Each structure stands twice: as C-alpha cells, then as structure tokens.
Amino acid sequence: MVAMNDERSPRSGIAPEEALRRVRIVLCRPSHPGNIGSAARAMKNMGLAELWLVEPKRFPEPEAEWLASGALDVVRSARVCARLTDALGECVAAYAISARPREWSLEVLSARDAAGEVLRDAASGPVAVVFGTENAGLTNEELLACQRLVHIPANPAYSSLNLAQAVLVLSYELRLAAALGEVRAPAELPTATAADLEGLFAHLEQASLESGFLDPKHPGRLHERWRRLFARARLEREEVNILRGLLKALAQQRARSQ
Numbered sequence: 407m408v409a410m411n412d413e414r415s416p417r418s419g420i421a422p423e424e425a426l427r428r429v430r431i432v433l434c435r436p437s438h439p440g441n442i443g444s445a446a447r448a449m450k451n452m453g454l455a456e457l458w459l460v461e462p463k464r465f466p467e468p469e470a471e472w473l474a475s476g477a478l479d480v481v482r483s484a485r486v487c488a489r490l491t492d493a494l495g496e497c498v499a500a501y502a503i504s505a506r507p508r509e510w511s512l513e514v515l516s517a518r519d520a521a522g523e524v525l526r527d528a529a530s531g532p533v534a535v536v537f538g539t540e541n542a543g544l545t546n547e548e549l550l551a552c553q554r555l556v557h558i559p560a561n562p563a564y565s566s567l568n569l570a571q572a573v574l575v576l577s578y579e580l581r582l583a584a585a586l587g588e589v590r591a592p593a594e595l596p597t598a599t600a601a602d603l604e605g606l607f608a609h610l611e612q613a614s615l616e617s618g619f620l621d622p623k624h625p626g627r628l629h630e631r632w633r634r635l636f637a638r639a640r641l642e643r644e645e646v647n648i649l650r651g652l653l654k655a656l657a658q659q660r661a662r663s664q
C-alpha cells in the first residue's frame with residue numbers, strides 16, 4: 407500500500423501534502439456546473455484544494471454544490487477570473503492537459519510522468535494544471551500560455567474523457583507521486599513566473615516590431631516559436647531580467663542613433 411508520509415524529508419524541502427496544496431486546478435470556460443462540482447470532489451479526495459475557473463458559463467450554481475458533496479469548501483473558495491493569464495500570474499509552471507496532443511506544440515508528457523514534474527516544480531511555488539472546455543478543449547492561445555503539454559493515454563478510438571474525470575485522473579496521479587516522494591527542494595534561484603514570461607513575450611514582440619525584424623503583415627509563427635523555446639529553457643526570474651535589460655538597451659541605442 408502506498409501511504410502518504412507527511413513529514414518533510416531532508417531531500418524534499420516541503421511536505422508532500424504541502425506540495426499538493428500548491429497545485430492549482432484551472433478549468434477554462436467550463437460549461438456544466440456539475441463538472442465543476444465533480445472536479446472539486448475529485449480534487450479534495452486526492453488532497454488538492456485550489457480551484458480556479460476561467461470564464462465559467464454558469465457559476466455559482468446549486469448543481470455544482472450537489473455534485474461537490476463533501477467538497478463544498480473547494481467549490482465555495484473557487485476563484486473566478488476572466489482570462490487564463492489571470493489564473494497563471496504567480497505560477498512557476500503551467501501544464502496544459504489536452505485530449506489532442508498537437509505535434510507542433512510542446513513536449514507531450516503522460517499524466518504519470520507529468521505528476522512527478524508538477525510536484526517537483528511545486529517545491530518552488532504554485533503550479534497550474536489547466537483543463538479545457540467540455541466540447542472543444544483548450545484553444546491554441548490557452549495552450550501557448552502553458553509550458554508543458556499532458557495527455558492521458560486513453561483508448562485511441564475514444565480518448566476524450568469527461569472533464570471532471572480527467573481532473574480525477576490527474577489528481578490521483580499527483581497523489582500517488584506525492585506518496586512516492588516525488589517532491590524536491592525549491593530551486594536555488596527564483597523561477598520565472600507566468601507573469602514574468604508574459605512580460606518577456608510582450609517585450610520581444612515590441613522589440614521585433616520596432617527593429618523591423620518582424621513584419622506585422624507576415625508574422626509567421628515567431629510568437630509560438632518563442633513560447634516553445636522559453637518553455638523548454640525553464641527560465642529563472644533573473645534570466646528574464648537579463649534578456650529584457652538587453653532589449654531595453656538595444657532600443658535606447660536605436661533611439662539615440664535616429
């Protein structure tokens with residue numbers, strides 16, 4: 407039997423239960439309040455507590471509370487926001503959970519491999535696990551706001567799970583990984599947050615337009631390539647500052663020479 411050892415191990419830095427509480431389940435545009443309630447129940451069963459809802463169609467709703475059963479606290483403390491980037495703000499990593507792993511996109515992890523990674527990241531700060539809407543999943547823009555892509559390897563002939571059941575599978579894998587000690591000490595230097603990365607992307611966009619590097623009429627996939635590059639690099643906050651400092655100095659030099 408796998409039991410949760412709630413003590414801090416010298417290697418881990420934080421207790422497994424604490425790592426689970428740092429995981430933020432984010433539901434993008436959920437349509438059915440019942441799924442919100444069922445997701446909350448699944449989360450609490452597995453020791454997760456933080457639920458974020460991006461533009462829910464109907465919330466709050468009694469149906470969400472009926473299906474939450476003993477996890478009313480999770481539903482009632484759910485944070486509602488207008489955009490995914492609002493939910494990701496101070497997260498040190500964001501994992502997109504997708505029924506359709508897209509080849510051109512990010513590295514694809516199985517739910518099991520992702521769970522260990524999520525907990526390791528959680529040692530350094532909050533981590534978002536992001537689910538898509540029931541009928542259409544995540545948009546490209548939502549995917550590109552995340553750094554990793556996760557797929558539940560289900561029956562290829564019918565691989566799309568119900569939203570709340572997908573939340574249960576991920577939450578269960580996280581609990582198992584926590585029980586198996588997949589937690590580690592925080593990174594030595596602060597990790598860049600989602601908000602830091604969005605600031606860098608906006609700065610890169612501005613610099614490439616102002617310098618003439620990017621033709622706004624033919625932007626190609628530059629925007630996506632940068633996101634993939636920096637998702638792989640897993641930047642520290644200081645590294646973001648160095649890159650932005652360089653872009654700023656180049657812009658100042660351009661302004662002086664004009």
Ligand code: SAH
Nearest residue numbers: 503504505537538540543557558566567572
């Ligand atoms: N028809 C949609 C599926 C939506 S299911 C599509 O093709 O994308 C709602 C959400 O549950 C998905 O956005 C995803 O976050 C999650 N989900 C369902 N099945 C999954 C699977 N096999 N792997 C990973 N996530 C899955």
